[in-house]
Amino acid sequence: MLEKLKLTQISAFVRDVRSEMKKVSWPGKKEVYGTTIVVVAAVFFFGVYLGLIDTLLRIGVDKLFKWVK
Numbered sequence: 605m606l607e608k609l610k611l612t613q614i615s616a617f618v619r620d621v622r623s624e625m626k627k628v629s630w631p632g633k634k635e636v637y638g639t640t641i642v643v644v645a646a647v648f649f650f651g652v653y654l655g656l657i658d659t660l661l662r663i664g665v666d667k668l669f670k671w672v673k
Contacts, residue, residue: 631639
């Protein structure tokens with residue numbers, strides 16, 4: 605069975621989290637903007653690419669079924 609957390613354990617955890625968060629290297633506004641543009645462009649590119657592949661495969665399978673029928 606799980607033991608109940610003591611108040612000292614909780615406060616030690618919060619203190620450790622604060623200490624580690626101070627060590628984090630947060631990105632600047634310029635860096636966030638740049639990576640966001642890259643992600644949006646990649647999602648658009650792969651969406652179009654996969655859409656084309658899906659359409660071509662659908663057309664191919666439809667033709668194959670018509671040929672077999």
